[in-house]
Amino acid sequence: MFISLFGAVESGFIYAIMALGVYLTFRVLDFPDLTVEGSFVTGASVAAFSIVQGIPPIVATVLALFAGFIAGCITGLLHTKGKINSLLSGILMMTALYSINLRIMDQPTLSLLNETTIFDQLKAAWANTGIDAALNGLLGAVGLEKFPATWSILIVMVIVAFIIKFLTDYYLKTEVGLATRAIGDNKKMIRSLSANTDNLIIVGVGISNSFVALAGALIAQLGGFSDVNMGLGLIVIGLASIIIGEALFGTKTVVRATLAVILGAVIYRIIVTLALRVDFLETGDMKLITAVIVVIALVTPKIVQGRREKMRRAQKRQQLKAGGEGRA
Template identity: 65%
Template sequence: MFASLFGAVESGIIYAIMALGVYLSFRILDFPDLTVDGSFVTGAGTAAILIVHGQNPFLATIAGGLAGFIAGCITGILHTKGKINPLLSGILMMIALYSVNLRIMDQKPNVPLLGQETSFSMMTSFWQKLGLDAPFNSFLEMVGLGDSLPKTWGIFFFMIIVVILIKLITDWFLKTEVGLAIRAVGDNKRMIRSLSANTDRLTVLGLGISNALVAFSGALIAQYGAFADVGMGIGMIIIGLASVIIGEALFGTKSIARATLAVILGAIIYRVILAIALRIEFLDTGDMKLITAVIVIFSLVLPKVIEANKEKRRRAKKRQAWQKAVKGEGDDIAST
């Protein structure tokens, strides 16, 4: 049980990068970008094929992110220059990327990374050389979890550092002049255009960065799972939306820093919920998409129900206050 939950947290940290990309397109740019399902595989396939051909895993991961950036920019160009509907431009790019991804992966539907040196294997070796595993393993033995959790912590702390860095860079970027302009495009494109801003260029840039994060996450997931598959991106947009919605519902969005943190925590919570749900006896791995759909529906409906209850309470308090005021005035009149 503890091992599966730890694995869910570990993978949730990696998927949080993808969720941040979805947050940029859906919340910041207000653009329903379905390119995500394709660009996730683009990053995974690019990194996997480069690693198989002997390239440095870290450079391969960055190359995967750059490939996603190009895919996102093309989606933006289809929308801004081709005047294609945002939803349709994303669908068209997602379909095109299926063939592109097969080309990247040498026409193979699956590229295994078993026995290959990856970013995670390198970090695990580095962590062990530093001798940092011993304190954590001793602590686990002391609390009785020695056999329940993994013995290596290099991957876990490596991904925490990577996600924190990406979050801080995202927060900083969205507060720069360009970042504020991209946020303005999502809020009111007509207004920002009246200030002589190039909204088309900002849209293309925003979608490029969004899909770069998605592809970067895909490259890390491929190395984490030791394979890249042409179908691994199916439903990825739903996972990203679920992470965003859960995070926003639980932690709020009062500021950019808080919103990005909420998205990261939402991705982790989503993976934990999924891991717990799959331990129910009558559910199996084939029900993952159904579980995802239920989680998203629940995440969408619950905030509205909570808000409706709060509104009812506010109205009831106002009604009681008014009734007390009216009753008080009546008592004053009767006493006179």
């Protein structure tokens, strides 16, 4: 059980990077971008192909990030310069990326099992630190199951996810970032102030998809393969992470909102892992589980808010009634 949850948290922090990208478009820019389902695979395919060609894994991962940025910028150009609806722009780019990803890999699936990935290098560098033995000894001392592999991936992914979070926080607090946030609130007002909204949207969507592509590159190296269909339903996973995080941790500030997105992604992976351990559910039910999680996350806050509103109204009626009786 512990090993399953460990793996869920491990992959959760990688998917948190993707969720931060989705947060930038859906929440900050108010741009429903479906490019992510293609750019995630683009990141995975570029990284996998580069590693197979002998390029160092860290360089391959950076190349994947830039590939995602280019894909996002093209979507932004289709919307701003081509005057195509934002949703349709994302769909068109996602469709085009399917063929581009097949071209990059030259096959539907590209294996990395016989290649050295960034995580293999990480484990090798981590092996002599003695940290694994100390952590597993601590788990044994409290009666938990020891993890047979290495803690390096989890610890490094936590660090990487929070570095990207802090960079996102910093960007959104700069002058450009504040203008980008304002576009999502009122594009016409920002345009009236002579701000170049087109460039801001293009860069914002590009940054979003660079995060998504980076997550795709890391997932491919973690799983040992890149598949042309691995991005299907990814937008729902991203939204589920955002909605769960916002419902549990709130969104009063940018720092709190991005933290909520990261924690929401981890909680989502844990929920899915626990759900799949139920006897009547199978691996193929993951999309159904995701849909149910999103529905619950969307409906529950509204139900709670509705009940609170009813309680406030009832208390107000009682106060008015008590005040009327007192005057009588």
